[in-house]
Amino acid sequence: xxxxxxxxxxxxxxxSMLRDGQLAGELPSENELRRRMCVSRTTVRKVLRxxxxxxxxxxxxxxxxxxxxxxxxxxxxxxxxxxRAKHVEQQFMEWMLRGDTRxxxxxxxxxxxxxxxxxxxxxREFLIRFSRFGLIEKRPxxxxxxxxFTEEFALELFEIRVMFELRSAHLFSQQPDHSxxxxxxxxxxxxxxxxxEQIETRFHDFSxxxxxxxxLINEASPNRFIxxxxxxxxxxxxxxxxWNKKDEKQRNKAALLEHIxxxxxxxxxxxARIAKACRTHLASAxxxxxxxxxxxxx
Numbered sequence: 001x002x003x004x005x006x007x008x009x010x011x012x013x014x015x016s017m018l019r020d021g022q023l024a025g026e027l028p029s030e031n032e033l034r035r036r037m038c039v040s041r042t043t044v045r046k047v048l049r050x051x052x053x054x055x056x057x058x059x060x061x062x063x064x065x066x067x068x069x070x071x072x073x074x075x076x077x078x079x080x081x082x083x084r085a086k087h088v089e090q091q092f093m094e095w096m097l098r099g100d101t102r103x104x105x106x107x108x109x110x111x112x113x114x115x116x117x118x119x120x121x122x123x124r125e126f127l128i129r130f131s132r133f134g135l136i137e138k139r140p141x142x143x144x145x146x147x148x149f150t151e152e153f154a155l156e157l158f159e160i161r162v163m164f165e166l167r168s169a170h171l172f173s174q175q176p177d178h179s180x181x182x183x184x185x186x187x188x189x190x191x192x193x194x195x196x197e198q199i200e201t202r203f204h205d206f207s208x209x210x211x212x213x214x215x216l217i218n219e220a221s222p223n224r225f226i227x228x229x230x231x232x233x234x235x236x237x238x239x240x241x242x243w244n245k246k247d248e249k250q251r252n253k254a255a256l257l258e259h260i261x262x263x264x265x266x267x268x269x270x271x272a273r274i275a276k277a278c279r280t281h282l283a284s285a286x287x288x289x290x291x292x293x294x295x296x297x298x
Contacts, residue, residue, distance in 0.1 A: 008076040010039045011047045013180070018056060019070040020183060027057060027064040036180075088126045091116040093207075107136065107144035151290070158286050161233055162279070164226050165217060169278045172220035173269040182267075184216055189263045196256050199249065206252040213259055217266075251288055258284060 014037065017023045027033070034044045048064065051057045054074065058067045095112065107127065113120040127144055130136055134153075137145050175181050191209060195202055214233070218226055258281040265277035 006039065007043055007046055010037055010043050011050060012075050013037055014047050014051060015056065015070050015074050016183070017180075018051075018066060022178070022180075022183075024066055027066070088116060088118055088122050091118075092126060092130075093211075103147060105146045106142065107146060109143065154289055157233070158282075158289070160229065162282055164229065165214065165282065166275060166278055168218045168221045168226070169266065169274050170271060172217055172266055173271065173274055175220060181216065181219060184219075185263060185266060188213055188216060189260065192256055192260050192263070196253065196260075199253050199256070203249040203252045206256060210255065210259070213263075255281070255284065255288075 014023070014033075017036070028036075030041060030044050030048070033048075034041050037044065037047075039047075048057070048059075051067075052059050052064075055067045056070060056074065058065050092112070095115070109120050109123045109127070113123045116123070127136060127138075131138065131144075135147055137147055139145050172181065172185075188209070192213075195205060195209060215230060218230065258277075262274075262277040262281050265273040268274075
């Protein structure tokens with residue numbers, strides 16, 4: 001059971017701010033930390049107590065300052081900072097990708113719960129939420145059925161995706177220098193470079209990185225409807241087209257290079273360059289998706 005995920009994520013964020021030098025010397029006020037970390041005052045105070053306990057910061061006469069250096073062991077593991085719903089979503093998407101699941105495949109709640117290490121109600125909640133998109137359906141006395149999707153569905157989805165992402169990419173470029181989004185973007189660029197160097201054996205890992213990258217861009221324009229929309233985006237663009245295994249390694253390598261060019265454009269803050277990189281990459285994603293649909297029909 002995952003508990004305190006908000007606190008643990010906030011703690012990891014604070015540790016990264018200390019490690020990266022965003023917090024140096026005397027720490028700012030609790031209100032300022034709360035603003036930077038986007039959490040409640042209660043969570044900030046809990047984080048500060050733990051930082052003091054671990055000697056990562058010092059506290060004397062009401063003043064807090066940086067303490068010892070942060071190391072990798074100070075961070076809470078990813079498994080403890082991922083909410084249950086997000087964990088189920090990630091596991092389900094991975095199951096779909098690795099299992100080559102096809103339209104008409106039955107989905108067994110109990111089997112998935114055992115495989116993912118969660119309660120069956122967690123699986124059921126996810127499937128009910130995801131079923132509103134029309135890609136999975138509850139059948140009486142049968143269970144859940146994956147239905148697949150049509151070319152018309154995919155094209156409509158893609159049109160919305162382009163509108164959302166162009167807006168978010170533009171807003172990303174306008175983020176202030178101290179925004180944590182730039183640090184996350186730099187870390188993702190490094191992850192892209194590392195994956196590119198190991199593409200011969202790790203090309204399957206691109207789907208996860210692709211998801212992280214596009215969700216990060218949309219963090220520049222927080223919107224609950226866009227976040228919700230990206231549940232289906234993850235399924236279609238980051239997993240479904242992978243069923244076309246032909247030239248998968250080459251396709252993922254090309255997409256990695258496009259991502260790196262896209263990241264460079266974002267870091268340049270040049271609006272025209274960003275729009276061009278965004279449209280180029282999404283056009284490639286669209287072409288890949290449409291080819292996969294053709295392959296599924298053959």
